[in-house]
Amino acid sequence: MSNHAVQAKSYSNKQLRQYTLKMMKKHHLRGSIEIVKNGHAQRISLGYGYYSKRLKNGNTKLLYPVGSLQKMVTAAIITQLIYQKKFNQNTKISRWYPNLKHANQITVGQLMTHTSGINVIGTESNHGVNFSENGAINWTIAQANARENTGRSKFNYNNANYVLLAGIISKVTGKSYAANVKQRVIRPLKLKQTYIYQQIPRSKTDAISYLYSGGKNYSASAYANRNVVSQLPGAGNLFSTANDYYKIQSGMQNGKILTKKQFHYLGHLSSKVNTYSGGFYLKKNQTLKVAYGNFGDTHFVNWMQLTTDNQNGIVMFLNQTYGSKNHIRAIGYNILKHIKANTFIKG
Template sequence: MRGSVAIIKDGQVQTVSYGYAWYGKKLGNGNAKVVYPTASLQKVVTAAMIVQLIDENPELSQYTKISRWYPTLRNSNKISIGNLLTHTSGIKATKTEINRGYNYSEANAINWVVNNINAASSDKVGTYHYNNSNYILLAGIIRQITGQSYEANLKKRIIKPLGLKNTYLYQNIPNRMTDAISYYSNGGKNYQKAGYVKRSLASQIPGAGNLFSTPADYYKIQVGLCDGSILTKKNFNYLTHLNSKVNDYSGGMYLKKNDTLKLAYGSLNNLHFGSWVQLTTDNQNGIVMFLNQTNDNENAEKDVGYDILQYIKPGTFVSR
């Protein structure tokens, strides 16, 4: 495993990096020029903006049906905002991470998802199926409520309030920066099967996997979810305890150990990235781990992270 990890102990942050972010240019992981795909770790950011909008609009709640924004979507008169936030919409449509070779606008990506959902089979509303489509639909709701793009909302609601310097949507990564290359290792040869996130792929998943950041910046996002910069503690509790939840997942995070831990994992199809965050809910201890070389085994990646967590606070964290 190679990548960059923010290690948080008693509220103090140290970033430790190993290996190359771009082997061909000998650009090391942790270099100031490098950002990493957050993959599904972006979902809590999208969810947080939805909770902000619920706060700002008294007529909205977790129970609001999404038919007002998606009248042609199957079951939209039964699916609530909360269902999307908890993956309990019953939506099972796939192919959101199969690169279609086309650079989508936000609006076109969302329209494609609606059509794709309608063309696929669905389960009963209330049934849990982890699915990018739920959060792409949420990105579309943000657009429709505000009359501004997801991109503009991200800048105004997340990046600017937190003063993030190394967090971008894919299309906004500056020329002076680069996104990391992913590599595969079977424990023997390193830096095999090089791959990177193509713009056409990133453009397909607005709100669900097109955000790039660094471990240190992403930790600031996690802190901002509770300290009032993005959400208050009350808002974060609302986000992570939605009434539609059927397991530990709500609003982009899993809560464990009587709500003392928050976790999320992300990857991208056919690439070798692995992103994992596990923090105490007071944000005082834990890790943000962005790997760019893996053996494509989620559990093996988490084992590496858990070894680090055991050094931080033994007995505090969970292995999965």
């Protein structure tokens, strides 16, 4: 065993904090990272989340777009409804979307595993409309009908699948998707920094994203555009923090959102064709859950890699990035190696 491996195993929580800050500074990353070691969670924040207002990352006023990490929340609510016997993973979505092309051949589970063949382009582009929830769902249906299906049972990652799942949640419960998130996720976990975008109170503000460019921090500022956010109920309209998102992950197994049995169901849907199921990837013999998110035309990056028991790992919410997606993941992996050696993966 190398000296590095021995050292990595022995990192204390204080050493982890120092090492994470060192890595963030060295690679010009800004944001918040929730580090979890043996069930102990701590947040490391660096830099400004809103530079012009001098609001530092970690400030309770700041919220960050969750991006694709929201899909796991949407899938968990669908799982709740399945366990309430409202429908099952094999229910055809024509029950709710009779005007959607091929809906009588697409199942709820296929939406949850991106194997529906639905292929909507431009879900993260600004189309100049601030949509209501129903408006976004109708727009998604129209766009799906205008394009060819890429083939059911093949993995094709597309935000439209989860927008349609948000619509199913609303149609089945008779309440908006936003109301369901508040009732089923935010309130049970007593989250104080998690909101659907349209419900962010005036006392809070969404963060600004930046690039490290030309030797300078806080360049090329970009924020989540409200029109784009409005297009993505269920797939990109949730704002939160790394700390709150870790609480959501814990809630996926402690009974506050899902039980362990229900979480296992979520990760093992019958329509899955790779390691993706219900908003996340199960990796390394199902010992790790991994999800990556960003937000179109901004510099926000979110990355989660946790052991499936939520005892070790990181939740990374960055608002300033530098380098490629793989470069950022590599930095995260270096931190993970110091949390627990021989446990995590690079991807």
